[in-house]
Amino acid sequence: MQVFLDSNVFLYAAGADHPHKVPCVEIVRAVSEGRLKANTSAEVVQEILYVYLRRGLREEAVRLAGHVATLFPALLPVTRDDMLAALSLVDRYPDLPARDLVHTACMLENGMDTIVTVDTHFDQVAELTRLTPSAASDLA
Secondary structure, eight states: OOEEEOHHHHHHHHSSSOTTHHHHHHHHHHHHTTSSOEEOBHHHHHHHHHHHHHTTOHHHHHHHHHHHHHHOTTOBOOOHHHHHHHHHHTTTOTTSOHHHHHHHHHHHHTTOOEEEOSOGGGGGOTTOEEEOHHHHHTTO
16 A cells, blocks of 8 residues: 655654654655655645745755655656646535645545545545554554
8 A cells, every 4th residue: 555645744754843753754764764655746845845935944945845855756746637636626625725635636646545644634535544644654
């Protein structure tokens, strides 16, 4: 099984001490060591870049976004078909934020059905299973 890693996994792993930090660090380590089959998308890299640049952390933005982009040699693009699929999900999941709609569509278009995230918005998506970082670190 391949899981999709949401941006918050990387943000918690790189961030300050927090209850999610240790399991997120373990997930990233497991991916880098080949113990956990995972992928993410260009949109996740964009989110990381956005969050750090918004905070005025230019060097950290480039470093972390670059690390994530290179960690996944087959980083998922966000395609026209993904965007059309996201649009088709808007009415079905009206409470799902735009970026989460894009992640969901990208996952489904690429045959993925499990996301690792702390974001509970994904619990409403019938087509997906959400794993917390702690639960996913048990897979590694």
